[in-house]
Amino acid sequence: LAKTTQPISMDSYEGQEVNITCSHNNIATNDYITWYQQFPSQGPRFIIQGYKTKVTNEVASLFIPADRKSSTLSLPRVSLSDTAVYYCLVGDFNAGNMLTFGGGTRLMVKP
Amino acid sequence: EPEVTQTPSHQVTQMGQEVILRCVPISNHLYFYWYRQILGQKVEFLVSFYNNEISEKSEIFDDQFSVERPDGSNFTLKIRSTKLEDSAMYFCASGNFGQTQYFGPGTRLLVL
Numbered sequence: 001l002a003k004t005t006q007p008i009s010m011d012s013y014e015g016q017e018v019n020i021t022c023s024h025n026n027i028a029t030n031d032y033i034t035w036y037q038q039f040p041s042q043g044p045r046f047i048i049q050g051y052k053t054k055v056t057n058e059v060a061s062l063f064i065p066a067d068r069k070s071s072t073l074s075l076p077r078v079s080l081s082d083t084a085v086y087y088c089l090v091g092d093f094n095a096g097n098m099l100t101f102g103g104g105t106r107l108m109v110k111p
Numbered sequence: 112e113p114e115v116t117q118t119p120s121h122q123v124t125q126m127g128q129e130v131i132l133r134c135v136p137i138s139n140h141l142y143f144y145w146y147r148q149i150l151g152q153k154v155e156f157l158v159s160f161y162n163n164e165i166s167e168k169s170e171i172f173d174d175q176f177s178v179e180r181p182d183g184s185n186f187t188l189k190i191r192s193t194k195l196e197d198s199a200m201y202f203c204a205s206g207n208f209g210q211t212q213y214f215g216p217g218t219r220l221l222v223l
Contacts, residue, residue: 034210043115043202043214044154087154091210098144098156098167099204099212 004088009106018075020105022088025069030094033064033071036087038104044087048073075107083109113137115215117203123221124193132188132218134203143186144204144212145178147171154202160186193222 006022024033032051036044048055050062050071061074075082085104091097116135124130136143145157158168160178177189186205190197198221206212 032210038154041200041217041219043204043217046211046213049210089210093208093210097210098159098169099146099154099210100156101154103153 004090004102006086006088006102006105008103009108011108011110012078013110014079015077018078018082018107018109020073020075020086020088020107021070022073023070024088024090027068027090028092030092031090032093033062033068034089034091034099035060035062035073036089036099036101038085038087044099044101047086078107078109080109080111083107115203115205115213117201117215117218119218120216121219121221123223126195126222127192130190130193130220132190132201132203132220134186134188134215135184136186136203136205137213138184140205140207140213142166142206142212143178143180144206145188146202146204146214147199148202148217149196149199157188190220193220195222198222 004022004024012018034049035047037047038044048060048062052064055062063072085106087101087104118133143160146154148154156169158172159166179187200217200219202217203215204212
């Protein structure tokens, strides 16, 4: 199972773009990179997933360099409601696999 | 948008009692999971369930725990003889692909 490393916490201000980088040096060929968001006292919420290059959806963008040893979650123009813990997960796409959560990155968005 | 639901939202029980936590996964999902999160700690995997049987379980999921899909919609986690250290948020999740899982709002279990 590929180990991930991400900053423990980050601060930002409303309206700024936030980039959270995750390193996963021993990512395997079959592994995908997935990001989840968790608000206090709520379940994690799937944000975005990718294998290589760039993926964008209505919530975020995910940038993955060619070597896939890291990835960056980009949140455009954050608001106070984006204050949450963001988790980077790496794992096989096979159905039924458990998710292994690390400590995540605690993002605090300030007014 | 379909979502995973869980009941109850809160449960207080005495040590040694049995509790059943209930979940209704998203209807077209085939894989079901239970996770827990002790206050201030990481989300931990407990068990995954597919085709009416356990497909994977963690070390946490010992004989005290069991899961069941009693009908076509519900998915339950039973904890027999609860301990103080079972106090946590319990999350149910469902999905069709390994890394994309949809979590419910959780049940906060407090064992006294």
